Amino acid sequence: MKLTYDDKVQIYELRKQGYSLEKLSNKFGINNSNIRYMIKLIDRYGIEFVKKGKNRYYSPDLKQEMINPKSFIPLSTRCNLQNP
Structure with a gap:
């Protein structure tokens, strides 16, 4: 429960x-x-x-972009992530 x-x-x-x-x-x-x-x-x-916090929402388009290898560099730059 x-x-x-x-x-x-x-x-x-x-x-x-x-x-x-x-x-x-x-x-x-x-x-x-x-x-x-x-x-x-x-x-x-x-x-x-x-108290339960609110979950983050990621649009299906953003999720697809995240798993697309061609978009890794621009996405990481846009999300302010370090390059691996």
Whole structure:
């Protein structure tokens, strides 16, 4: 099951209130070790860390241009990449 940001916050708060990993695991349908790992990440980096960032969008034309060997040099220059 994929967790929402609100689910993650709720899991974190319930764990800090003393709920067991097993109880949280059963309630949210995820593995104990995943909950433990998420709690450690939040403790270390803060609650905002578990917020999912937006994925970058690359147009199909740009993707095709990236895999075309003839366009490698101009594309790398345009994208400000180092020459290999």
